[in-house]
Amino acid sequence: IAVVNNVLKWSIGELKLRFRTNLSQYLYNEYLKGFTYYKMSNLDNRIANADQLLTTDIDKFCESVTDLYSNICKPLLDIVIYVYRLTTNLGGTTPGILLLYLFFSGVFLTNLRKPTGRLTVLEQKLEGEFRYVNSRLITNSEEIAFYKGNNREKLTILASFNKLVGHLRKFLEFRVGMGIVDNMVAKYIATVVGFYAVSLPFFEKDHPLLTGSQQSERLS
Numbered sequence: 001i002a003v004v005n006n007v008l009k010w011s012i013g014e015l016k017l018r019f020r021t022n023l024s025q026y027l028y029n030e031y032l033k034g035f036t037y038y039k040m041s042n043l044d045n046r047i048a049n050a051d052q053l054l055t056t057d058i059d060k061f062c063e064s065v066t067d068l069y070s071n072i073c074k075p076l077l078d079i080v081i082y083v084y085r086l087t088t089n090l091g092g093t094t095p096g097i098l099l100l101y102l103f104f105s106g107v108f109l110t111n112l113r114k115p116t117g118r119l120t121v122l123e124q125k126l127e128g129e130f131r132y133v134n135s136r137l138i139t140n141s142e143e144i145a146f147y148k149g150n151n152r153e154k155l156t157i158l159a160s161f162n163k164l165v166g167h168l169r170k171f172l173e174f175r176v177g178m179g180i181v182d183n184m185v186a187k188y189i190a191t192v193v194g195f196y197a198v199s200l201p202f203f204e205k206d207h208p209l210l211t212g213s214q215q216s217e218r219l220s
Contacts, residue, residue, distance in 0.1 A: 012070050020062040027054060049128035057124060090201050097197040105185050112178060119171045126164040133160050 031037055031054065040050050047053070083095040137144065137153050144153055 008070075012066050015069070016062050016066040019065060020058060023062065024054070024058055027058070049132055052124075052128045052131060060124075086198075090198065093200060094197045097200075098194060101190065101193045105190070109182060109185060112181060115174065116178075119167075119174065122167060123164075123171060126160070126167055130157075130160045130164050133157050 031040075031050070037050075040047055083099070086095040086098075133153075133156055137157065144150060
């Protein structure tokens with residue numbers, strides 16, 4: 001088991017590296033084609049902080065994609081095996097109830113998580129702006145020192161930082177509330193539904209899979 005778990009971790013890490021390599025090569029080919037890099041920095045303001053997009057954001061994107069892959073494939077395999085065993089032992093009603101609950105709870109939680117994408121995009125934007133004002137201070141340090149603009153730059157940096165901290169605090173509060181609801185729906189309520197679905201055949205006198213046992217034996 002230890003070998004299998006570590007091989008799985010290695011395969012996920014290797015998948016992330018290959019994905020990042022291919023994506024980075026493609027984006028740099030497009031970025032350095034002709035005068036694209038110059039146009040993005042000086043003529044087109046639709047894409048800000050290209051350095052962050054090509055470094056940090058690519059790494060986070062590839063990590064998210066590989067996590068999504070690993071978090072989908074294994075649970076799907078577990079669901080297939082679990083449904084097969086339940087159908088074989090208890091009939092189709094039990095897995096039907098469980099799958100129905102999983103579907104509606106998934107739709108409910110997905111709707112609650114909708115603001116996550118918008119909040120994440122805003123977080124990366126504010127992080128990029130904060131990094132930009134710091135790099136601007138380093139790049140233009142000579143001019144700032146000549147005109148004694150250190151106090152003005154301090155206000156600019158702190159304003160950007162406070163905006164970032166305020167957003168991160170709101171995002172943290174949202175994640176905490178989302179985590180509470182997620183735990184209730186995906187763990188506690190799901191456990192109750194699971195026990196109910198599994199126990200249904202034992203309370204039916206004429207269930208085809210349990211006709212050979214008495215009702216008192218089922219409840220004991």
